[in-house]
Every structure is written in C-alpha cells, then in structure tokens.
Amino acid sequence: MLKKGLLVLIIIAFVAGGAYAQNSFLLMAKNTITVDVGPTIVGFGIGPAIKLFNMEGLTASGLGAAGQYERQLSKSLSIAVRGAYLSTDMGLSGSQDTGYANITVNTNMKMNLSSFSGEGHVRLYPLGNTFFLDGMAGYAHLSTDFSGRAEIVGVGGDSIPKFTAERDYIKLGAKVGWRISFGKNGGFTFEPAVGGSYGIGLGDSIQDQAAKKLGGRVSAIDDIFPYIEQLIFIGGPRLSLAFGYRF
Numbered sequence: 001m002l003k004k005g006l007l008v009l010i011i012i013a014f015v016a017g018g019a020y021a022q023n024s025f026l027l028m029a030k031n032t033i034t035v036d037v038g039p040t041i042v043g044f045g046i047g048p049a050i051k052l053f054n055m056e057g058l059t060a061s062g063l064g065a066a067g068q069y070e071r072q073l074s075k076s077l078s079i080a081v082r083g084a085y086l087s088t089d090m091g092l093s094g095s096q097d098t099g100y101a102n103i104t105v106n107t108n109m110k111m112n113l114s115s116f117s118g119e120g121h122v123r124l125y126p127l128g129n130t131f132f133l134d135g136m137a138g139y140a141h142l143s144t145d146f147s148g149r150a151e152i153v154g155v156g157g158d159s160i161p162k163f164t165a166e167r168d169y170i171k172l173g174a175k176v177g178w179r180i181s182f183g184k185n186g187g188f189t190f191e192p193a194v195g196g197s198y199g200i201g202l203g204d205s206i207q208d209q210a211a212k213k214l215g216g217r218v219s220a221i222d223d224i225f226p227y228i229e230q231l232i233f234i235g236g237p238r239l240s241l242a243f244g245y246r247f
Contacts, residue, residue: 029186039064173197
C-alpha cells in the first residue's frame with residue numbers, strides 16, 4: 001500500500017511539474033527586438049584603432065548599425081534573424097621602391113568600403129532565460145570603391161582609374177551572452193555578448209580584383225586588406241551591446 005501511495009505521488013508530481021513548465025512557457029514573453037550598438041562602436045573606432053596599431057599611411061572613419069528579432073521556441077531554445085551594416089572611408093598613401101634605378105612610386109588612394117550581412121542564429125539557454133550560447137550562419141557582401149593617383153618620382157604621375165571590387169561570403173560565428181530583462185515578464189532588455197565570426201570568401205579576393213583593374217599588384221592593398229576584411233568588416237572578434245524590448 002505504501003509503495004502504491006509513493007508511486008501515485010511521483011506520478012502526480014511529474015504531471016504537475018510538466019503542466020507548470022508548459023504553463024510557464026505559455027505565459028513567457030516570446031519575442032525580442034534589439035538594436036546592437038556594437039557595429040556603431042566599431043565604425044567610430046576604426047580611425048583610433050588605425051592610429052593605435054600604427055598602420056602607416058592609412059586613415060579612416062566609419063559608421064555601423066545592426067538589428068535583431070528573436071523568437072522563443074521553448075524556455076531553453078530560440079531562433080533569431082539579424083541584419084548588420086558597416087561602412088568606412090579610408091585614405092591610403094605611401095611610397096614603394098621598385099628596385100629599378102632607385103625609382104620610387106608614390107601612391108595616394110581613397111577607398112570606400114561597405115558591408116552588409118544577413119544572419120540566422122540559434123540560441124540555447126542552458127540555465128534558464130538569461131545566459132545564452134549562440135551559433136550563427138549567414139551571408140555577407142563587401143563592396144569597395146577605389147580611386148586615387150600614382151606617381152613615379154622624377155617621371156610623372158597618373159590617376160588610378162576609379163573602380164569597384166565586390167565579394168560575397170559565407171559567414172559563420174558563435175558568441176556567449178546574457179539577456180537581462182528589467183520587467184517581470186519581458187519589457188526593456190539589455191544583451192551584452194562576446195564572440196567572433198569568420199567569412200569564407202567566394203570568388204576572387206578584393207586584392208586579386210584590384211590587381212586586375214590596376215594592371216599589377218599594389219603592396220599596400222595586399223598587406224592591409226586581409227586584416228580589414230577578416231578583422232573588421234566580415235570576421236573577427238565581436239562585442240555586442242544590444243538594447244531592445246521583449247514582449
């Protein structure tokens with residue numbers, strides 16, 4: 001009799017717990033819309049970062065923004081879509097010794113770079129609805145406009161033909177963060193997170209396209225562009241500071 005009583009209590013507790021969990025999720029705020037100021041900080045920080053890392057001959061200023069919509073599938077799982085934009089104007093100047101009879105080429109080039117991305121995210125909340133693990137896959141596009149002037153010292157100069165180089169990427173990434181809501185069930189939300197992403201380029205690189213357009217490689221572009229591409233515009237470490245609303 002005692003065993004039967006304990007079994008009945010266990011079944012009741014299990015059913016009640018399941019009903020509570022289901023009811024708790026039904027009452028839970030399931031939608032979150034946020035704006036991430038992380039890309040904005042990156043845009044404003046491009047110029048100071050260049051000075052900090054002493055990238056000789058390179059100057060820049062930028063602007064960025066990102067937004068996200070998240071839908072809760074269960075208390076511990078959600079999916080989200082995110083869009084981001086980043087642009088900057090860069091100036092690149094320098095001298096290159098050709099190795100022939102002390103001939104030096106001075107280059108003064110302007111670059112306008114802009115990127116946008118669309119991402120799909122899957123989030124896991126292993127401890128409830130605050131701390132999360134986030135995996136991401138998406139698409140990104142980078143467009144660059146080049147113009148300027150190259151001069152052979154003692155001989156003369158010529159304008160660099162204005163041209164555009166573009167590239168598409170498959171974008172992969174991950175991050176960890178915290179969704180902090182200031183209401184009992186939703187309301188104003190703050191999401192700090194850290195992570196990183198990497199872009200798998202499709203087609204010719206920007207450097208190769210520039211070399212074809214200019215009739216030869218420019219060392220300044222070859223040296224600096226991989227860092228611009230994979231640390232700033234498409235991939236690299238990321239700090240997210242998102243503000244929004246849950247409902």
